[in-house]
Amino acid sequence: MRTLWLKLKNSAYLPVNELLGMKVLLVLVFMFLFGALTIPVSILEAFSVTVTLVVALGFFVMFATSFSMVLLKRVRLAMHLSIYTFIGLTVYYVSGATLAYGYFFFFITLIVIIFFQDVYAYTVYGGSLIVYGILYINAQGEALMGDFEMSVMMSNVIHQIILVGFFLFFLVYFILSDTHYEQLATDFATRRKAIDKYRMLAMKFSAELDERDGVAAPVEDVGFQKAVSETALFINELFEDEGENIIEVVEFYFALHQYTLDDVLADSRIAAITKRYASELDKFRIDKNTDLMALFYEARNHVKERHGGEDRYVFRLEDVFTAKANQLMVLGLVYVYLRTEWMQLDKWGRVERSMTHEEICELFKLNELRTYLSYEHAVFFLENEDLFNQCLR
Amino acid sequence: MVKEDPKIRSGHPAVLEQREIIEREYLAKKATFANAMFILLAALMFVLLQLYDASSTLKWTYGLFFVFLAALNFVMYVYGEYRDNVKLCVYLNALAMYMGVSGVMMEIRNVSAFALLFLTYAVVAAYQERKTTIINHMAFLFIGLVTVHRFPGILMLAPTAIGERVTIYVLLTVFTALMFAASSVMIRKQMFYYDQLAKIKEMDLRMIGTVEDYVKQYRNKEPDRTRYFRVLRRFTEALAKKMDIENVFEERIDIIEALEKMPETEVLKKYPEYSLEEIKELGRFSFETDGKLRALLFKIGQTEALSLPKEDIYTDTPLRTLSFHTDSHYAQIIAFSVFYVLLKKGAFHTEPLTDEQIADVLSNTDFAHLVHSRILDVYIENKDVFDNIFRDAMAREGTT
Numbered sequence: 169m170r171t172l173w174l175k176l177k178n179s180a181y182l183p184v185n186e187l188l189g190m191k192v193l194l195v196l197v198f199m200f201l202f203g204a205l206t207i208p209v210s211i212l213e214a215f216s217v218t219v220t221l222v223v224a225l226g227f228f229v230m231f232a233t234s235f236s237m238v239l240l241k242r243v244r245l246a247m248h249l250s251i252y253t254f255i256g257l258t259v260y261y262v263s264g265a266t267l268a269y270g271y272f273f274f275f276i277t278l279i280v281i282i283f284f285q286d287v288y289a290y291t292v293y294g295g296s297l298i299v300y301g302i303l304y305i306n307a308q309g310e311a312l313m314g315d316f317e318m319s320v321m322m323s324n325v326i327h328q329i330i331l332v333g334f335f336l337f338f339l340v341y342f343i344l345s346d347t348h349y350e351q352l353a354t355d356f357a358t359r360r361k362a363i364d365k366y367r368m369l370a371m372k373f374s375a376e377l378d379e380r381d382g383v384a385a386p387v388e389d390v391g392f393q394k395a396v397s398e399t400a401l402f403i404n405e406l407f408e409d410e411g412e413n414i415i416e417v418v419e420f421y422f423a424l425h426q427y428t429l430d431d432v433l434a435d436s437r438i439a440a441i442t443k444r445y446a447s448e449l450d451k452f453r454i455d456k457n458t459d460l461m462a463l464f465y466e467a468r469n470h471v472k473e474r475h476g477g478e479d480r481y482v483f484r485l486e487d488v489f490t491a492k493a494n495q496l497m498v499l500g501l502v503y504v505y506l507r508t509e510w511m512q513l514d515k516w517g518r519v520e521r522s523m524t525h526e527e528i529c530e531l532f533k534l535n536e537l538r539t540y541l542s543y544e545h546a547v548f549f550l551e552n553e554d555l556f557n558q559c560l561r
Numbered sequence: 562m563v564k565e566d567p568k569i570r571s572g573h574p575a576v577l578e579q580r581e582i583i584e585r586e587y588l589a590k591k592a593t594f595a596n597a598m599f600i601l602l603a604a605l606m607f608v609l610l611q612l613y614d615a616s617s618t619l620k621w622t623y624g625l626f627f628v629f630l631a632a633l634n635f636v637m638y639v640y641g642e643y644r645d646n647v648k649l650c651v652y653l654n655a656l657a658m659y660m661g662v663s664g665v666m667m668e669i670r671n672v673s674a675f676a677l678l679f680l681t682y683a684v685v686a687a688y689q690e691r692k693t694t695i696i697n698h699m700a701f702l703f704i705g706l707v708t709v710h711r712f713p714g715i716l717m718l719a720p721t722a723i724g725e726r727v728t729i730y731v732l733l734t735v736f737t738a739l740m741f742a743a744s745s746v747m748i749r750k751q752m753f754y755y756d757q758l759a760k761i762k763e764m765d766l767r768m769i770g771t772v773e774d775y776v777k778q779y780r781n782k783e784p785d786r787t788r789y790f791r792v793l794r795r796f797t798e799a800l801a802k803k804m805d806i807e808n809v810f811e812e813r814i815d816i817i818e819a820l821e822k823m824p825e826t827e828v829l830k831k832y833p834e835y836s837l838e839e840i841k842e843l844g845r846f847s848f849e850t851d852g853k854l855r856a857l858l859f860k861i862g863q864t865e866a867l868s869l870p871k872e873d874i875y876t877d878t879p880l881r882t883l884s885f886h887t888d889s890h891y892a893q894i895i896a897f898s899v900f901y902v903l904l905k906k907g908a909f910h911t912e913p914l915t916d917e918q919i920a921d922v923l924s925n926t927d928f929a930h931l932v933h934s935r936i937l938d939v940y941i942e943n944k945d946v947f948d949n950i951f952r953d954a955m956a957r958e959g960t961t
Contacts, residue, residue, distance in 0.1 A: 178930075187746070190746075191743070191746070194739065194742055195739065198735050198736075198738070198739050201731075201735055202731060202732070202735050205727070205728075205731045206727075206728045206731055206732075271672060271676070272675075272676070272679075272729070272732070273732075275676070275679045276732055276736050279736055279739065279740055280736075280739070282740075282743070283739055283740065283742075283743040285743070285747070311717070322612065323673070326609070326612070326673045327672070327673055327676065329605075330605075330673060330676040330677060330679075330680055331676070333601075333605070333680060334676075334679055334680055334683055337598060337680070337683050337684070337687075338683060340594075341594075341683070341686075341687050344591070344594055344687075345689075345747075348587065348590070348591065348751075349754075351587075352587070352751070352754040352755075352758065353754075355758060356754065356757060356758055356761060358867065359758070359761045359762065359765055360761060361867060362765060362860075362863070363761070363764060363765055363768050365863055365865070366765075366768040366769060366771075366772050366863065367768060369772050369775075369863070370768070370771050370772050370775055370909075371909070373772070373775035373776065373778075373779050374775060374909040374910050376779055377775070377778060377779055377910050378910075380779070386903065386906070386908045386909070391954055391955045391957070392902060392906060392908070394954040394955075394957065395902045395905075395906070395950065395951050395954035395955060396895070396898045396899050396902050397898075397954075398950045398953075398954050399898040399901060399902060399947060399950055399951070400894050400895050400898040402943075402946065402947070402950055403894045403897065403898065403936055403939050403940075404890075404891075404894055406939045406943075407890065407894070407935065407939075413891070414891050414894065414895075417891045417892075417895060418895055418898075421895050421899075444889075445889070445891070445892065448885075448888045448889060448892035449892055449895065449896075452883075452892070452895065452896040452899060454899060454903065454908075459881040459882070460883070460896060460899060460900060462881050463881055463882075463883060463900060463928075463931065464900060464903050464904065464908075464909075465768065465771060466764060467900070467904055467914075467919075467922050467928065468771070468904065468911050468914070469764060469767035469768060469770075469771060470922045470926060471914060471918050471921075471922065472767055472770065472771070480575050480579075480762075480763075480766070481575075481579060481762040481763075481766070483853075483856065483857050483860055485857070488845060488853055488857065489842060489845065490842065491839065491842060493809050493810055493813060494813065494842060494843065494846075496797070496800065496810070497793060497797065497810055497813065497814070497846070498846075498854070498857075500792075500793045500796045500797065500800075501789055501793060501846075501854070501858065502857075502858060502861055504788075504789050504792055504793070505784070505789075505858040505861075505862060506861070506862055508788075509784060509858075509862070510780075511776075511859070511862050511863070512862075523862075531861075531864065534864060534865070534866055536864050536865065536866060536867050537861065537864050539864075540857065540860060540861050540864070541861070552800070552803070555796070555799055555800060555803060556796070558799070559792065559795045559796035559799050560792050560793075560795075560796050561792075
């Protein structure tokens with residue numbers, strides 16, 4: 169239970185499959201509690217002992233199978249089995265002749281399916297359940313009516329509308345939730361791509377500085393290699409595993425910097441275990457814009473101050489400068505910056521080039537630039553590009 | 562005005578403020594859908610009251626109540642303050658829905674009225690907001706249990722049907738707990754994204770600063786601001802002539818240059834026809850490092866056509882890590898060792914970090930989730946040993 173609670177607490181960091189496993193486990197815990205408390209009670213109401221025993225046995229078998237599937241990491245199958253179990257329980261309770269509350273079991277089972285947040289499972293199982301629910305209401309409508317003077321048909325329609333409404337509402341909700349996540353994920357991925365590009369520039373400048381100052385890059389620095397190797401050995405010793413091999417893997421890690429991963433994987437002379445290490449370590453190379461380099465700069469920037477002033481993250485021209493005259497002056501400065509500052513890669517991959525007038529015109533046509541400049545700004549530039557070109561070089 | 566703090570973490574004032582802004586923006590989008598559903602729910606309540614012959618006083622009360630609520634939401638939208646008040650609106654709407662459904666249940670006392678409680682739950686759940694989720698589950702459970710206990714007739718239960726009642730108590734409690742767990746998972750995931758989005762904006766800003774530092778180190782010079790404004794004068798003069806308007810730019814450039822030499826108040830005295838806000842805005846033309854204009858120019862200069870296929874968006878998980886769960890522990894140890902030595906050495910022409918700084922970043926930021934917990938424990942408990950290993954290795958090779 170403690171592990172389950174910790175997983176729930178850190179659910180934001182869990183991979184999709186582990187998250188689903190946690191949900192299935194949670195449903196199974198609730199299913200067990202629910203089944204253990206309600207199946208014995210149902211014997212008092214409308215069912216015979218034989219039926220209740222068969223249901224109890226079936227419930228136990230399904231529960232045990234679902235649980236085994238979780239242990240065997242077949243979480244998706246376990247999810248389907250737990251849904252089947254709930255659908256089975258719904259049919260069982262709904263079949264009770266006097267059980268008007270069987271109607272609510274449709275909502276409960278839909279809620280269990282919703283819990284998994286799987287739009288396909290919801291559409292297929294939830295949709296089938298709704299069809300069954302509509303038939304049930306048609307058959308048992310009178311039992312749901314109560315004492316009010318209303319036609320059975322009208323009463324049935326109301327119950328059906330509420331049930332179908334509940335189903336459709338969550339269906340739309342799922343679709344919108346997906347859209348919401350997509351917006352969040354796109355916004356995040358776009359910003360990360362921009363930072364990746366800034367980091368690539370940083371690494372280019374760092375390499376230029378190494379070359380200019382005659383400094384060895386970390387990967388060629390023997391002291392650096394020694395420090396990494398001894399640090400890794402120390403950590404590994406405290407892990408109390410067989411430790412000697414890690415030195416060889418560290419050496420292989422540095423050697424890997426001379427090859428591409430594709431070369432290593434394609435070489436038939438290299439052992440499978442070595443290829444596995446190559447695949448694992450490639451994302452931690454320090455001569456390329458890798459995950460490890462991203463984390464290095466991220467950690468560095470955690471302790472680096474930057475004054476952003478008010479509206480720190482606002483970079484849309486018309487939000488930063490409200491006066492039209494100021495906006496036009498900024499457009500002028502943008503042009504000067506792009507034409508004169510060497511911040512573009514040349515054909516040798518060095519940051520030694522500014523933009524040409526034609527490149528700037530193409531830049532102003534990009535949709536991506538709308539993050540900073542409005543459509544009107546872009547049109548103004550493109551209509552007056554000659555003037556920019558003549559006066560701002 | 563946001564206070565500066567050297568760390569990018571959840572408690573950073575700028576990040577906190579930004580996360581709140583992002584959360585409100587997205588909540589406003591979700592609220593549009595939930596409010597539309599609310600209108601449908603209110604209409605359904607009204608239809609039920611009509612069908613079951615509720616008193617006209619009750620119908621009028623309901624009508625006025627929902628109209629008032631709609632007007633309140635509308636006013637907040639129209640006056641542009643909605644985003645600041647969106648949370649308040651959502652709480653009010655959630656409570657109003659439960660008040661409404663309770664009234665319908667008391668009036669109609671029928672299975673369909675009880676089913677409306679589930680529908681209300683679904684509508685309130687669509688807001689996907691932390692406190693609203695708590696309100697939703699508490700209200701659903703409380704109203705459900707009280708109804709079954711005090712008015713079993715609503716579910717056509719005989720007072721002696723203890724078994725059925727127990728089943729319903731269990732059903733309501735267990736499934737409220739289940740749905741609360743489900744909502745918590747979803748909201749945690751969303752809050753995680755809001756947090757990551759807020760942090761990535763700060764990272765973006767600081768990465769620009771890092772590139773600016775490299776440019777300064779490599780080129781040993783700052784952009785020539787005098788030249789920028791000299792050519793800008795030439796351009797604006799020609800622009801005014803072309804557009805056949807008075808040259809309104811000349812004096813503004815004079816003010817920008819004056820702001821380099823004297824404080825805003827002095828400039829304001831010299832140019833009394835300008836307001837303080839206008840002078841402040843012209844102050845943003847400053848070319849100082851870390852300035853808004855420099856960052857904007859940089860961002861525009863690095864903009865490029867971006868293609869983000871859907872699979873990239875989803876496979877590009879928010880967190881990069883030194884501890885992939887599928888990696889061998891050798892790979893995880895080596896990744897951490899390289900990372901540590903890079904920071905400690907001050908690799909790639911950066912300033913070295915002390916062990917206190919490294920430990921702080923690793924323990925108090927997202928990095929705590931990005932390093933294998935056992936490796937992190939080993940480091941935190943043996944910082945001095947790590948420091949000695951580093952110094953010895955560097956001293957032996959003579960590279961410190």
